[in-house]
Amino acid sequence: MSKDFWYELAGQPEAVEQIKRTVENRDQGVFHSWLITGPPGSGRSVLAQKFAAALQCEQQGCGKCHSCVVAAAGTHPDINVLSTEKVQIAIAEVRDLVNQSSFGSSMGGYRVLIIEDADRMAPVAANVLLKALEEPPANTIWILCAPSEVDMLPTIRSRVRKVNLKVPSVEDVAMLLIERDQVDPKLATLVAAEAQSHIGMARRLALSPEVRKRRHQYLSAAMSINNVSQAVKTSAKWLELAKKDALDLTKERDEEELQELRHSLGLTPSDTVPPTYRPDIKRLEENQKRRATRSLRDGIDRILVDLLALYRDVLTVQLFTGAELVNRDLEIQIREVATSTTAKNTIHIIDEIEKARDRIDRNVRDMYVLDSLATTLKRSAL
């Protein structure tokens, strides 16, 4: 079955239409700088990559020609992508990309430069980019991705054309998982709801029973805290699960990068690293360590986001709103908590979880934040 070139943009017909129209009218010139905004997991990077591929394709995005195939593989010579897992994009990385932009296209088409997570540029790095946006060479297209417009400097915001992605519906995400990843329809709907329509997260939950079990564990534990010592144990458990999750995500990638670097230095897997190359290896390891810190932080935030949804579910039951629960698999426990506590208490908990997210974001010590949150979740007798 041949799928539509844009089908992975689940639930985003307006944004897809805007980009398709731009590509259709490319003979009249394409605007040089774009900003794709949308919540994490809504498909920003996918849209950027499809936009770039469609611009390069003679048929405006067929998915089958050589250009489309290498674009999808991330090896198109005229598409450069800057993606990062680090907390911040380094100024050197942006400079490097700006240098690439000055080369123009190698095949007479466009040179497309994509910055994923453009909100992670420090102001100095953003200013390097700004200079490039002010005087773009002909047929050079910049595509920036960020959660929202306000994450970008006003000077950059005023120079870009905006494309806005929405939170896709649970049904849209489930449909994509069924079509693209052959996930069982019932499971697809469950995980799409659990991931609150974050496409990447939903996919992970669907394809890894381990990840889904972990999620189940930390949410169940949250609802069973009856005293202070349990609170302390539960927060330690959360941190442990967040670490496991972060480790899973980074381990494979770290190893791959190391092998790649060794290969490019001409080392076989059994060679010891000669002293001249040690700084290269060390730099890679330092980068990976920084990234691991970020993944752990993301892992903790994921737990907090899931806890938010859990207590909104509790509140839904307490207020009889009749809305569908996010955590349908935990319904029995949710109802039990709902009948043994008050809505006022649940609202207080939701508030405290929001505060905890904010504190983690501001680098307050993880264990301290989680301990104090777990204590708040302790169920006191009515």
Ligand SMILES: [Zn+2]
């Ligand atoms: Zn094509």
